[in-house]
Every structure is written in structure tokens, then in C-alpha cells.
Amino acid sequence: MSPAVKIYRSGKLICATEGVAGESLYERIIASDIYLEAPCGGKGKCGKCLVQLTPDGDKVRACQTILSGDINVYLPDEMQMKIAGSDSRAGTISYKGPLGIAVDIGTTTVVAHLTDIPTCTRLATASGVNAQRTYGADVISRIQYCAENGHETLTRLIREQLSDLILQTCKTSGANPKDIHYISIAGNTIMQHLAADLSPVGMGVAPFRPTTLFGDERPAGPDFPIAEDAVIYYAPCVYSYVGGDITAGMLASDLENIPGPCVYIDIGTNGELVLKVGDKYYCCATAAGPAFEGAEIAKGMAAIQGAISHVKWVADELDLTVLGNTEPAGLCGSGLMDALAVLVSTGAVDETGRLLDAEEVPHPISKYLGKREGKTVFWLSKEHDVYMIPGDVRKLQLAKAAIAGGLQTLLYAAGITVKDVNSFLLAGGFGSFLDQVSAATIGLFPKDFLPFAKTMGNTAGEGAAIALCTEKARQTLKNMMDNFEIVELSTSKVFNEQFIDQMMFEG
Numbered sequence: 001m002s003p004a005v006k007i008y009r010s011g012k013l014i015c016a017t018e019g020v021a022g023e024s025l026y027e028r029i030i031a032s033d034i035y036l037e038a039p040c041g042g043k044g045k046c047g048k049c050l051v052q053l054t055p056d057g058d059k060v061r062a063c064q065t066i067l068s069g070d071i072n073v074y075l076p077d078e079m080q081m082k083i084a085g086s087d088s089r090a091g092t093i094s095y096k097g098p099l100g101i102a103v104d105i106g107t108t109t110v111v112a113h114l115t116d117i118p119t120c121t122r123l124a125t126a127s128g129v130n131a132q133r134t135y136g137a138d139v140i141s142r143i144q145y146c147a148e149n150g151h152e153t154l155t156r157l158i159r160e161q162l163s164d165l166i167l168q169t170c171k172t173s174g175a176n177p178k179d180i181h182y183i184s185i186a187g188n189t190i191m192q193h194l195a196a197d198l199s200p201v202g203m204g205v206a207p208f209r210p211t212t213l214f215g216d217e218r219p220a221g222p223d224f225p226i227a228e229d230a231v232i233y234y235a236p237c238v239y240s241y242v243g244g245d246i247t248a249g250m251l252a253s254d255l256e257n258i259p260g261p262c263v264y265i266d267i268g269t270n271g272e273l274v275l276k277v278g279d280k281y282y283c284c285a286t287a288a289g290p291a292f293e294g295a296e297i298a299k300g301m302a303a304i305q306g307a308i309s310h311v312k313w314v315a316d317e318l319d320l321t322v323l324g325n326t327e328p329a330g331l332c333g334s335g336l337m338d339a340l341a342v343l344v345s346t347g348a349v350d351e352t353g354r355l356l357d358a359e360e361v362p363h364p365i366s367k368y369l370g371k372r373e374g375k376t377v378f379w380l381s382k383e384h385d386v387y388m389i390p391g392d393v394r395k396l397q398l399a400k401a402a403i404a405g406g407l408q409t410l411l412y413a414a415g416i417t418v419k420d421v422n423s424f425l426l427a428g429g430f431g432s433f434l435d436q437v438s439a440a441t442i443g444l445f446p447k448d449f450l451p452f453a454k455t456m457g458n459t460a461g462e463g464a465a466i467a468l469c470t471e472k473a474r475q476t477l478k479n480m481m482d483n484f485e486i487v488e489l490s491t492s493k494v495f496n497e498q499f500i501d502q503m504m505f506e507g
């Protein structure tokens with residue numbers, strides 16, 4: 001007999017299904033199209049897929065719970081992910097048309113802007129957590145899923161989500177979906193492959209080749225029932241790990257016209273870096289890992305309600321900012337970076353990255369250092385059991401060394417140094433949210449960049465919108481593609497040396 005599985009959320013039965021003996025609960029939940037936070041994609045590594053088997057029972061990892069008989073499952077309450085740029089206006093808006101949709105497909109979030117093409121005016125915006133997220137927080141987990149199961153499910157999910165978002169923008173603005181003639185998509189190379197119904201599997205194994213680098217137009221067709229007759233433009237990708245989100249972001253930042261050496265950086269699960277010198281763009285991607293997104297961190301979480309988003313050291317006390325003004329439940333990326341900066345600047349983490357014991361630290365921060373299950377921890381809130389462990393410090397240290405080492409390698413390739421750089425642009429949601437002083441304190445980028453560091457916001461979405469409106473912008477993107485030089489880090493001796501150097505903290 002197949003096990004009967006009843007799934008509850010917020011006290012309500014949301015699904016009754018039949019499982020297959022030997023299947024994990026995680027597999028059953030996602031097969032039922034139910035969202036579950038699962039940053040490692042069911043690999044048992046992140047510890048975030050927690051569910052209860054009785055309403056008040058202990059939490060267990062869904063991906064490590066194997067179905068053997070009938071079971072009830074209680075999911076955590078759904079929390080609203082904080083997404084920049086969610087909707088704007090309501091009511092019927094007058095427009096000339098034709099209309100277009102500019103989309104930023106991020107690994108974490110998807111944002112769609114309904115745009116009046118002749119005037120390039122934004123009419124409405126809709127966004128959501130990427131529907132593929134249950135299959136892993138980062139692109140590597142999603143490629144692995146496709147390698148084992150094919151890419152069709154992930155393609156279906158993103159296409160359904162895009163259709164939903166398009167409908168939402170039309171509803172908000174009173175626009176007719178039939179007036180949508182053009183869709184412009186910017187995402188990393190893997191997200192663009194999945195949206196275009198192409199397998200990303202080749203990008204997961206050497207020689208890491210994409211099927212296409214895009215920069216072209218494709219018909220939407222019946223898989224986009226909302227805008228079946230529209231043409232879809234995909235932003236050009238440089239290679240597997242520097243995609244259309246970066247080229248579109250560079251377009252929106254007007255990188256082309258910035259004089260002098262300029263660094264453009266987008267930090268997410270990967271850190272993508274571009275150094276512009278003259279008319280050349282040196283670029284690389286670093287496998288920073290999902291640490292800056294709070295994944296694979298003991299008390300890490302997405303930037304949602306309950307996440308500590310900022311940490312300051314004020315008058316010998318920790319000062320916490322918690323999203324949603326509620327009790328702290330964990331730390332999101334910006335909070336983690338701030339917390340590490342506090343540890344480094346007070347000497348509680350030494351230059352090698354070791355989290356010291358309270359008695360080793362002659363600083364008032366020592367009152368926040370203690371033990372939990374025999375391990376040294378940094379208590380952000382003992383009352384709410386929110387803390388950092390030495391392994392968290394290590395993961396953040398590796399992530400920052402990968403990005404800082406990547407930057408040094410680009411500078412080396414271009415034959416210049418940190419001192420020659422005179423513009424520094426931080427793109428992406430995380431780049432806009434992080435505290436720049438904390439980022440420089442932990443050595444994510446050189447302190448010399450602080451005076452001219454500029455946050456750019458969601459440049460991928462902006463770039464997609466610009467490309468939507470003019471042929472000239474699409475031509476600029478095309479021209480840019482001739483001037484890229486890819487700096488391969490995995491085989492670079494300079495990167496290996498720099499990575500080790502950049503592991504150190506300066507305090």
C-alpha cells in the first residue's frame with residue numbers, strides 16, 4: 001500500500017497525497033508542487049528543510065525523512081520574502097503600446113516590469129521567489145537536479161511563473177495582455193537556458209559549455225500562453241558563469257561611458273566581477289557559494305521577516321536590526337557580513353579567521369562569546385538562540401576570499417593595481433543592502449574603494465527594460481560582447497595565491 005501523506009500549513013490541510021515507499025518527504029512535498037525552503041536541493045547539507053510530524057513535535061529534515069507508512073506533515077508558515085521593486089501602481093493606466101515585459105530572472109527572485117515600449121515607461125511590476133528554489137538555492141544544485149531528472153520541470157516552473165507575473169502586471173495596470181509584443185529577459189546563463197527550454201547540464205561539467213550565448217530573439221509560442229505572439233529577447237551571455245544579468249546590468253550602469261578603470265561586481269550565490277579598463281572588459285565569476293545568502297550557515301536565513309539584517313557595535317553593546325521588527329530568528333547575508341565585521345574589528349576573530357574563546361578576548365565583545373553544545377559561539381541573541389559558529393565564520397571567509405581574490409586576479413590580468421581604480425559599482429539586491437564599511441572591514445573589497453563605492457540596485461531588470469525599448473541598446477550590448485576577456489580562475493596561479501592571501505583578516 002502506498003503511504004498516505006497529509007500536508008498541513010498554518011493549521012490547515014493543504015494537500016493529501018500518496019507517496020511511494022522509500023521516497024523522502026522532501027521529494028513528496030515538491031512533487032505536490034508545494035514550496036519548501038531547501039537551499040541544498042535535498043542533499044541533506046543545509047539543514048533548512050525543517051518540518052514537524054506532529055503539530056508540537058520536534059523538527060526533522062524533510063529530505064532525510066523516508067516514507068515508510070502513513071504520515072502527517074506540518075510545514076513552517078510561509079513568510080514573505082522581501083523583494084526589491086514589488087509593485088507600484090494600481091488601477092487602469094493609459095498607454096500607447098505596444099507593450100513589453102522586462103524580466104530579471106534571478107536564482108532567488110524573479111521580477112517582471114510591464115513597460116510601454118514607445119515611451120519606455122514602467123506601468124507595473126510584479127515579483128516572486130523563483131519557483132525553482134525548492135530544487136536548490138544555487139545554480140549548481142539546479143544543474144545537478146537537471147542532470148539527474150532532465151530540465152523540463154524547471155523550465156515548466158519558470159514559464160508558469162513568468163506567465164503569472166505577466167498576468168499580475170496586466171491586472172494591476174488594467175493593460176490587455178494581447179498588447180504585449182515583446183519580452184526582454186536577463187538572467188544568469190543557467191536561468192536563461194531554463195527559460196528558453198535548453199538543458200543547462202553542459203555547464204555543470206568540464207569544459208562547462210553553454211548551449212548558446214543568446215543575444216538573440218526567439219518566438220514565445222504556446223508555452224507562454226499569456227503572450228503567445230510575443231518575441232522574446234534574451235540578453236547576451238559572456239560564458240557559462242557571466243550571463244545576461246551582468247551584461248544587462250552593465251548596460252543599465254552605463255559602464256561603457258564611465259571614464260577610467262572601473263570595477264562592477266554582483267554578489268549572489270556566485271560573485272561576478274567585471275573590470276573595465278579602456279574599452280576592454282575583464283571578467284570572471286567566483287564560486288562564492290551561498291553563504292552570503294544565509295544558506296549553509298547554522299542560523300542563516302533569507303532576507304525575510306525575523307532575519308537580522310544589520311548588526312552594529314554601539315556603546316559596548318550589540319545593536320540588531322531585525323526585518324519586520326519582530327523577534328530575531330536568524331541572520332540574512334547583510335547581517336552575517338555585519339556580524340563578522342564586528343567580530344573582526346573587536347578582535348574576537350583573529351587574522352586567520354579563528355573565533356576566539358571569551359577568555360582570550362580583552363574586549364567587551366567577550367560577553368557575547370560563549371558555548372553551545374560544547375562549541376564556541378558568538379551569541380547574537382541568546383534568548384532567541386541566534387548565534388554564529390566557527391564553521392559559519394569559515395564559510396564567509398572562503399566566500400570573501402574568493403571574491404577578493406577574483407578582483408586581484410582581474411587587476412593583475414589588466415596590468416593595474418587597486419590604486420588605479422576610480423569607480424566601484426555594487427550591483428544586485430545584496431550589493432544594495434550590504435553595509436559597505438562592513439564589507440570592506442572583512443576584506444570583501446579594498447578599503448580604498450569606499451570613497452567612490454556606489455550601489456546600483458537591480459541593474460539586471462533595468463538593463464532588460466532598456467534593451468526592451470530600443471534597438472540601439474541591443475546594439476550596445478552586441479558591441480560590448482566583442483570586448484570581453486574572460487579570466488579563468490580555476491586554472492589561474494595568480495588566483496590560487498591571491499585566494500590564500502585574501503583569506504586573512506586585517507581587523
Ligand code: FES
Binds near residue numbers: 042045047
Ligand atoms: S534540503 Fe534538506 S538539508 Fe538541505
